[in-house]
Amino acid sequence: MPLHIALHDVTGxxxxxxxxxxxxxxxxxxxxxxxxxxxxxxxxFHTGSAENLTFGxxxxxxxxxxxxxxxxxxxxxxxxxxxxTTINVGAPDSMFAFHGHPIAIEVKMPGEKLSxxxxxxxxxxxxxxxxxxxxxxxxxxxxxxxxxSRGL
Numbered sequence: 001m002p003l004h005i006a007l008h009d010v011t012g013x014x015x016x017x018x019x020x021x022x023x024x025x026x027x028x029x030x031x032x033x034x035x036x037x038x039x040x041x042x043x044x045f046h047t048g049s050a051e052n053l054t055f056g057x058x059x060x061x062x063x064x065x066x067x068x069x070x071x072x073x074x075x076x077x078x079x080x081x082x083x084x085t086t087i088n089v090g091a092p093d094s095m096f097a098f099h100g101h102p103i104a105i106e107v108k109m110p111g112e113k114l115s116x117x118x119x120x121x122x123x124x125x126x127x128x129x130x131x132x133x134x135x136x137x138x139x140x141x142x143x144x145x146x147x148x149s150r151g152l
Contacts, residue, residue: 008052009107017118043096066078068147074096074097075152076094076095076097079091090109090115090119090122090132091105092104092105092118092121093106094107095132101133102132102133103132103133104125104134106134106136106137107138108137108138110138110139112138114136122134139151
C-alpha cells in the first residue's frame, strides 16, 4: 500500500496542501524508512485506510513535481506510469509550458538511458520547428537545477 503524506508550505507564500505518495516498491524503501523515522510508529503496525500517523517532529521536505508546478500556475501534462500509455510511445514523463516555452522532462534512474522510442521522440520534439526543450533527469537535484535555471 502506498504511503500518502500531506505537506504544507513551510514558507507560507504558496497556499495549499501537497499530497506526496511514496509507492510500495523496493527502490522506495529508503524513503519510506526515513518518513516512518519521523513518527513514533513501530513495526509491525496496522492501519485502516485514511488513518493518520502522528509526526514526532516537523521535517522540512522539498517536493518537486506536478503539485510544485501547479502551485506556480503551471499545468503539467503527464501520462500515468502504472498503465499502458495512451499518448505517443516515447513521450516524456512530464510536459509543460513556461513563459511560452515548451519543456519536456524524462525521469530515469541513475545509469538508465532513453529507449529507442524516446530517442526518436526527443529528436522530433527538439527539432527547430517544434521548439521543445527536452531534459533527461536522474534525480531530484537535476530537476531542481533545471527548474531553478528557468526561474521556477
